[in-house]
Amino acid sequence: MSQSRSGxxxxxxxxxxxxxxxxxxxxxxxxxxxFAINLGVMALFYALIGQSWNLSGGFAGQxxxxxxxxxxxxxxxxxxxxxxYGVSPWLGLPAAALAGAASAGFxxxxxxxxxxxxxxxxxxxxxxxxxxxxxxxxxxxTGAGLGLLIPKKIGFENFQFKDRLAFYLIIxxxxxxSVATAEWLRRSRFGARLAAIRxxxxxxxxxxxxxxxxxxxxxxxxxxxCGTGGCFFAQYFLYIDPSIxxxxxxSVEMLLVSMIGGQxxxxxxxxxxxxxAILSEGTRSISQVQGLxxxxxxGLLIVIIAFLPxxxxxxxxxxxxxxxxxTDA
Amino acid sequence: xxxxxxxxxSFGGLRAVDQVSLQVEQGQIAALIGPNGAGKTTLFSAIAxxxxxxxxxxxFEGKPIANVxxxxxxxxxxxxxxxxxxPFARLSVxxxxxxxxxxxxxxxxxxRAHAEGVAEQLGxxxxxEQPSVSLTVVGRKKLELAKALATSPKxxxxxxxxxxxxxxxxxxxxxxxxxxxxxxxxxLLTEHVMQAVMQLSSYVYVLSYGQVIAHGAPQxxxxxxxxxxxxxxxxxxxx
Numbered sequence: 001m002s003q004s005r006s007g008x009x010x011x012x013x014x015x016x017x018x019x020x021x022x023x024x025x026x027x028x029x030x031x032x033x034x035f036a037i038n039l040g041v042m043a044l045f046y047a048l049i050g051q052s053w054n055l056s057g058g059f060a061g062q063x064x065x066x067x068x069x070x071x072x073x074x075x076x077x078x079x080x081x082x083x084x085y086g087v088s089p090w091l092g093l094p095a096a097a098l099a100g101a102a103s104a105g106f107x108x109x110x111x112x113x114x115x116x117x118x119x120x121x122x123x124x125x126x127x128x129x130x131x132x133x134x135x136x137x138x139x140x141x142t143g144a145g146l147g148l149l150i151p152k153k154i155g156f157e158n159f160q161f162k163d164r165l166a167f168y169l170i171i172x173x174x175x176x177x178s179v180a181t182a183e184w185l186r187r188s189r190f191g192a193r194l195a196a197i198r199x200x201x202x203x204x205x206x207x208x209x210x211x212x213x214x215x216x217x218x219x220x221x222x223x224x225x226c227g228t229g230g231c232f233f234a235q236y237f238l239y240i241d242p243s244i245x246x247x248x249x250x251s252v253e254m255l256l257v258s259m260i261g262g263q264x265x266x267x268x269x270x271x272x273x274x275x276x277a278i279l280s281e282g283t284r285s286i287s288q289v290q291g292l293x294x295x296x297x298x299g300l301l302i303v304i305i306a307f308l309p310x311x312x313x314x315x316x317x318x319x320x321x322x323x324x325x326x327t328d329a
Numbered sequence: 330x331x332x333x334x335x336x337x338x339s340f341g342g343l344r345a346v347d348q349v350s351l352q353v354e355q356g357q358i359a360a361l362i363g364p365n366g367a368g369k370t371t372l373f374s375a376i377a378x379x380x381x382x383x384x385x386x387x388x389f390e391g392k393p394i395a396n397v398x399x400x401x402x403x404x405x406x407x408x409x410x411x412x413x414x415x416p417f418a419r420l421s422v423x424x425x426x427x428x429x430x431x432x433x434x435x436x437x438x439x440x441r442a443h444a445e446g447v448a449e450q451l452g453x454x455x456x457x458e459q460p461s462v463s464l465t466v467v468g469r470k471k472l473e474l475a476k477a478l479a480t481s482p483k484x485x486x487x488x489x490x491x492x493x494x495x496x497x498x499x500x501x502x503x504x505x506x507x508x509x510x511x512x513x514x515x516x517l518l519t520e521h522v523m524q525a526v527m528q529l530s531s532y533v534y535v536l537s538y539g540q541v542i543a544h545g546a547p548q549x550x551x552x553x554x555x556x557x558x559x560x561x562x563x564x565x566x567x568x
Contacts, residue, residue: 192427192431195428200418203416205399205400206377206409206415207408208401208404210398
């Protein structure tokens with residue numbers, strides 16, 4: 001959290017980053033079953049898009065329900081480029097980032113220009129996603145309601161792999177980059193300004209912070225990260241349609257993994273997504289009831305909001321004695 | 330340094346600020362006083378760009394700043410504080426001040442060093458790591474001042490930084506403001522605490538019902554019948 005931005009702890013966080021990265025790298029070699037690797041891929045995927053939500057929602061306090069829209073733009077961008085124009089999905093990845101950023105910028109500029117904040121902003125992002133969904137449902141270009149099926153042609157150049165391990169490594173790289181982005185944000189002037197905006201926009205303005213521009217900038221960044229998640233998802237499942245690309249369930253999951261893990265923190269989304277992945281895969285193997293994991297997850301959310309309002313990450317902070325105290329004044 | 334000419338601002342049918350003109354010279358401490366609801370805070374907000382004005386002109390260092398975005402005015406070196414303190418609640422005291430310091434320095438180390446210097450100047454070194462929500466009134470008022478000061482402003486608009494302080498805190502704050510002024514920062518302040526106004530300011534404007542009803546040296550002001558009337562009302566003699 002931005003509270004703990006002190007120079008002395010930098011070497012400690014370095015070791016933490018390294019340890020987590022090593023664990024993530026070792027995981028697929030320790031647990032080699034398809035089930036385990038798929039679990040890892042999904043956990044990292046939700047960590048990636050959760051982190052994208054966290055960049056704007058957690059660090060900058062711009063609560064969006066519409067992040068799945070940027071995910072959808074990314075997914076459609078790389079898939080359409082590939083299917084209609086024969087562009088390699090590897091090039092589709094940066095294109096998806098661009099599409100995600102563009103859609104986020106579009107939504108951000110329109111909403112922030114109109115001065116929408118808080119729940120109004122959340123609602124308008126929801127509305128945008130519905131519009132995107134309806135359009136993609138009715139336009140031939142996006143495959144309309146049928147969606148787009150990417151033909152299975154396994155090969156590195158097609159971003160398709162026989163071994164799921166390759167997907168695991170790719171999503172690990174993407175997620176690691178998103179974590180690095182969050183870590184940079186935590187330490188940088190840009191991140192400090194976003195924290196100021198999150199806490200008090202008027203006071204931020206009074207200190208010379210260009211609130212509008214900074215908010216648009218973080219939405220662009222967040223949208224880009226989310227867009228890459230869209231491209232990865234399309235390549236992993238080889239299929240997208242409007243209800244996947246613009247389905248609100250993903251928006252909610254992005255938001256939940258951040259909130260449960262700890263919004264505005266570097267590792268919150270990862271922590272939340274690991275839990276979500278274990279819960280959803282775990283409950284699926286016990287019971288056939290659809291969505292049982294979300295029931296459990298919802299219950300867990302209530303418990304966490306009641307007892308750990310800053311997310312699971314608090315548990316780890318409580319172990320460390322070095323945190324500053326002094327709330328007794 | 331600051332020139333306000335014929336500025337008016339209405340909210341609906343209410344003229345909060347009515348044809349106000351005033352001037353602040355470089356290096357000065359000027360005060361803006363007046364009864365509650367006279368329009369002091371509205372005028373401050375207008376100067377700092379938070380309210381659009383209906384007519385009139387505002388110049389800062391010779392450049393027109395009326396209706397310019399607040400963050401741009403702040404970057405020119407005209408920074409306001411808020412009467413109702415506006416801390417970045419979930420950040421620690423030092424992180425609050427660093428936000429201001431980041432206007433001057435782009436890297437964390439320099440910004441932090443600058444912020445610590447400001448905190449020391451205001452006697453806040455002991456509370457740096459506290460979350461700002463946990464501060465007492467005087468702590469919050471000081472933090473409000475510290476954030477603004479950390480941006481290295483040329484002109485500070487202080488909106489009632491001394492309201493709610495006890496006598497010893499008051500003396501300390503007066504001293505701090507004098508020190509800030511001596512370091513080269515021009516100050517325009519609003520205040521109800523007359524002791525502070527008398528001790529600090531070299532020129533006073535009195536606002537009542539949105540209009541400047543008197544201005545001059547503080548000693549002249551307190552004996553001005555118009556000012557006494559604005560604060561206490563008229564004597565009922567001929568009734």
